[in-house]
Amino acid sequence: MAKYDLATPLSETQIRELKVYDVVYLSGLVVTARDQAHLRALDFFKENKQLSINLEGLAVFHCGPVLKKDDNQWVVVAAGPTTSTRMEGVEAEFIAGSKVRMVIGKGGMGQRTAEAMVKFGAVYCAFTGGAAVLAAQAVKRVLGVQWLDLGEPEAMWQFEVDKFGPLVVAIDTHGGNLFSDIAQKVEFNRQIISQKLNCKL
Amino acid sequence: MLRQDKVVEEVAFELVRQAVIFLPQDVKAALQRAYTEETSEVARTQLQTILDNVALAEKKKVPICQDTGNLVFFVKVGAEFEGIDCVENALLAAVRRATVEVPLRPNAVHPFTQKNSGDNTGRGLPEIHWELVSGKTLALSVLVKGGGSENFSVLGLLNPAEGLSALKRFVVDAVIRAGAQPCPPTILGVGVGGSAELALHLAKKALLKPLGEPNEDESLDCLEQELLEAANLTGIGPMGMGGRTTVLGVHLDYAFRHPASFPVAVMFNCWAARHASARIEVDGSVKYLTHTK
Numbered sequence: 380m381a382k383y384d385l386a387t388p389l390s391e392t393q394i395r396e397l398k399v400y401d402v403v404y405l406s407g408l409v410v411t412a413r414d415q416a417h418l419r420a421l422d423f424f425k426e427n428k429q430l431s432i433n434l435e436g437l438a439v440f441h442c443g444p445v446l447k448k449d450d451n452q453w454v455v456v457a458a459g460p461t462t463s464t465r466m467e468g469v470e471a472e473f474i475a476g477s478k479v480r481m482v483i484g485k486g487g488m489g490q491r492t493a494e495a496m497v498k499f500g501a502v503y504c505a506f507t508g509g510a511a512v513l514a515a516q517a518v519k520r521v522l523g524v525q526w527l528d529l530g531e532p533e534a535m536w537q538f539e540v541d542k543f544g545p546l547v548v549a550i551d552t553h554g555g556n557l558f559s560d561i562a563q564k565v566e567f568n569r570q571i572i573s574q575k576l577n578c579k580l
Numbered sequence: 581m582l583r584q585d586k587v588v589e590e591v592a593f594e595l596v597r598q599a600v601i602f603l604p605q606d607v608k609a610a611l612q613r614a615y616t617e618e619t620s621e622v623a624r625t626q627l628q629t630i631l632d633n634v635a636l637a638e639k640k641k642v643p644i645c646q647d648t649g650n651l652v653f654f655v656k657v658g659a660e661f662e663g664i665d666c667v668e669n670a671l672l673a674a675v676r677r678a679t680v681e682v683p684l685r686p687n688a689v690h691p692f693t694q695k696n697s698g699d700n701t702g703r704g705l706p707e708i709h710w711e712l713v714s715g716k717t718l719a720l721s722v723l724v725k726g727g728g729s730e731n732f733s734v735l736g737l738l739n740p741a742e743g744l745s746a747l748k749r750f751v752v753d754a755v756i757r758a759g760a761q762p763c764p765p766t767i768l769g770v771g772v773g774g775s776a777e778l779a780l781h782l783a784k785k786a787l788l789k790p791l792g793e794p795n796e797d798e799s800l801d802c803l804e805q806e807l808l809e810a811a812n813l814t815g816i817g818p819m820g821m822g823g824r825t826t827v828l829g830v831h832l833d834y835a836f837r838h839p840a841s842f843p844v845a846v847m848f849n850c851w852a853a854r855h856a857s858a859r860i861e862v863d864g865s866v867k868y869l870t871h872t873k
């Protein structure tokens with residue numbers, strides 16, 4: 380469980396060094412995207428249209444933030460991660476099209492995403508669910524936003540972050556997957572519990 | 581003296597504000613204890629982040645989590661409480677005000693048109709559960725229920741012949757199926773018996789009970805402990821990344837059932853187990869029960 384301070388743009392070498400259980404504190408540029416923004420981005424990739432920001436080497440954060448406007452400047456109030464599995468159907472294509480090097484969310488992702496990460500050189504990091512105030516504090520500035528027509532939580536926000544973390548690497552480029560490791564252990568424990576409770580589980 | 585409906589609105593607003601910003605003392609203590617007892621490094625990291633976040637929310641007086649949930653009120657009202665007919669409107673007014681002033685995320689969406697009402701109210705929201713008793717006082721509790729934990733609620737209409745072992749299996753299965761998603765460590769409310777909807781109601785209401793307070797029924801207390809131990813043996817851990825603490829506490833409640841049916845409901849509260857209670861006395865004075873104003 381090594382600790383890394385990383386900054387965007389992230390290089391492929393940096394990312395391929397990371398292993399599951401490593402802890403990362405990230406500085407630089409992070410964009411938020413939930414289901415709707417992922418879908419919109421895929422349309423852009425398909426039509427070869429440019430996003431308002433080049434995502435190569437950046438991190439995408441599964442997050443629907445709460446913001447307020449102070450003196451015409453957006454300020455992040457709360458920015459916890461949302462459930463990542465909702466994006467499982469589109470994340471592999473998103474990684475291929477955007478060349479992001481890091482996906483941040485909660486709860487882990489599936490096999491398709493894991494395979495895309497090995498292929499393109501990207502990692503999945505888990506940020507503590509519900510820790511929305513800490514995440515908001517790491518956001519130094521809101522640099523921009525696109526697709527506000529999707530609504531504030533679904534829009535793609537560009538955050539400048541400073542030492543955003545702890546982010547736990549949960550899918551790496553070596554085939555490691557923290558959440559599926561745990562799921563296997565839990566299955567094994569199910570048998571032990573079953574004996575203890577004296578009932579078949 | 582303020583009119584009684586104004587008092588109700590003020591108290592409801594204050595309870596919502598307290599609940600979303602400050603965790604009850606028992607929940608904080610349980611999270612702290614979990615941190616001390618964890619040996620896995622990644623689990624400690626998660627609990628440390630949770631504790632830091634709780635402290636920062638208190639300091640900045642902002643909601644602990646961006647999902648400020650749907651609001652569920654439990655009203656235990658004396659039949660002679662003055663202004664009893666104004667309670668519902670007072671609760672609605674309090675929710676609208678809290679949405680703007682706390683602020684809360686607007687989370688009330690029409691199920692067919694997806695239109696968000698913008699103020700956390702709508703048909704059926706906030707959820708209000710009434711209990712009419714004799715007397716002149718009003719006891720009010722609010723439970724702030726996030727979507728992540730609500731989504732893993734389950735109801736089983738089990739085989740009565742399989743008895744307790746079916747119940748235990750059902751609860752452990754629910755915890756395993758939920759895994760990382762309801763932001764563990766969670767608190768479980770388990771409703772046993774009654775009808776299908778009564779079991780769910782009992783399970784949800786049980787989430788208001790303080791952690792660490794033994795069940796008044798000794799054999800139920802024993803079952804709560806057994807379920808707690810079993811849930812923690814799963815090894816799911818904080819945020820599903822492995823560890824000793826998957827569940828902070830189990831609260832059981834029950835009702836008599838039909839001989840042929842055995843409803844069991846499990847409700848989850850995430851680590852951000854937000855709730856608050858108060859009582860309005862006959863003279864309009866207010867006693868806050870979970871938080872100090």
Ligand code: SF4
Nearest residue numbers: 509645726728763850
């Ligand atoms: S489950 Fe609870 S802590 Fe997690 S995101 Fe939802 S409301 Fe917040």
